Amino acid sequence: MLTVPNLALIVLTAAICTAVVTALALAVLRWTSRGSVASQVTVVVAAAVLSIVASVVAVVIEMFVSTHDLTVLCWVVGVSAVVSLTAAWVTMNHTVGRSVRTLVESARRIGDGDVLQPQTPGLKEFNELHSQLAESSTRLAGARAEVDKLDAARRQFFAWISHDLRTPLAGMRAMTEALDDGIAPDRDAYIRTIRAKVDTMTGMVDDLFELSTLQSGTLRLQRELVELLDLVSDAVSDIQPTAAERGVSIVxxxxxxxxxxxxxxELTRAIGNLLVNGVRHAPDNSEIVVSAHTSDEKHLVLSIMDHGSGVDVEDLGRMFDVGWRANAARTTDHGTHGAGLGLAIVRGIVEAHGGEIHAEHVPDGFRLSVTLPIAEPEPQVSTPGR
Known part of the structure; x- marks a missing residue:
């Protein structure tokens, strides 16, 4: 019968053998820290097998087993250990190694801009990791497409704004040279035209500055309780002369x-830009309707509708982008001027107020609607340490 001292000796022997093998395994793992995953896993498996073998052999020696039996036992556990380690190496290299190689190839493809399809390269964890890589590749492809789109829009915008600035500058230069040479047929008319072009360029520069303020997040709104009718009336007064030239009435x-x-x-400027857009695209001798209603207790909807054809359905989501204009030739209608910034500024101002803007085709024409919160915004409480 196994006594307590003998059982304690067996436990102590097994613990010592396991500790020695574990220490050796840790040393090997540190030495081969840059090795493959399969080799690292094989070292761990080998440590487990060798600790069992060493413990068994040591305990058998302590039991004073005959030399013949000890030799047989050593051969049995030795062959079993070698076969087990070989099987572990082959299995790990086949499953883990293949999975790792698949993941490495997938990471390289993501770097090249490819979109991956979910695969099952091997073990469950590797399959989940590859699924995450496939999802990330899809998101990265979308982000790259958006960046390319924005970069193309930026290049196009700079080309357009350069054209819009160069055209009045060229006209001003020609007229000033004519005035300087004394060959201008109507000096006063030339001066009035130059002044008008200066005003146009000033407005464009102001729009650029306003847009940069909105996009950089440095715009600070000075909110107060205002009457919507006052804001609309001010904006209508500014645009009324231009509308009257084409017989457009604002109701x-x-x-x-x-x-x-x-x-x-800021809100008057946004309403004015919406009216400018409406007048620009409204038919001659037509009507522009400015209306307002509360969608609920917290939001006010201001709508501006003209009887024009509006924009194509596919352009509804783009018309508020910087530099967008409906016509590819980049010419403005009816003698109006601008850099394609008006609606982008409107969106920035509306979003700064916590609202939103959208466009839609209606039976009578085309309508731009702005939804704004009515109540005073809650003051932001600063967090200590920030």
Missing amino acids: ERGVEGHLLWADPR
Whole structure:
């Protein structure tokens, strides 16, 4: 019968053998830290097998087994250990190694810009990792496409704004040279034209500065309780002369009686830009309708509808982008001027107020609607340490 001292000796022997083998395995792992995953796993498996073999052999020696039996046992455990380690190496190299090689190849393909399809290269964890890589490759492809789109839009915008600035500059230069040479047929008319072109360029530069402020997030709204009718009236007064030249009338419906917390200067500018867009695309001798209503207790909807054809359906999501214009030739209609920044500025101002803007075709024409919060925004509480 196995006594307690003998059992304690067996446990102690097994613990010592396991500790020695584990220490050797850790040393090997550190020495081969840059090795493959398969080799690292094989070292761990080998340590487990060798610790069992060493413990068994040591315990058998302590039991004073005959030399013949000890030799047989050593051969049995030795052959079993070698076969087990060989099988472990082959298995790890086949399964883990193949999975790792697949993941490495997938990572390289992601770097080349490919979109991966989910695969099952081997073990469950590797399959999940490859699925995550495939999902990441899809998101990266989308992000790259968006960056390419924005970069193309940026290059196109700079080309357009350069054209829009160069055209009035060239005209001003020609007229100033004519004035300087004394060959201008109507000096006063030339001066008025130069002044108008200067005003146009000033407006374009102001738009660029406003847009940069909006996009950089440095715009600070000075909110106050304002009457929507006052803002609309101011904007209509500014655009009325241009509209009258083409017989376009601006009608206000349901605008009175609405109060909201907003920056009057910025919101008036946004309404003015919407009216400029409406007048630009409205047919001659037509009507532009400015209306307002509350969608719920917290939001106000301001709409500007003209009887023009609007933009193509596929362009509805692009018309608020910087530099976008409906016509590819980049010419403005009816003598109006601009750099394609008006609606982009409107969107920036509206979003700064916590609202949103959208465009839609309606039976009577084309409508741009702005949804704005009515109530005063909650003050932001600064967090200590930030």
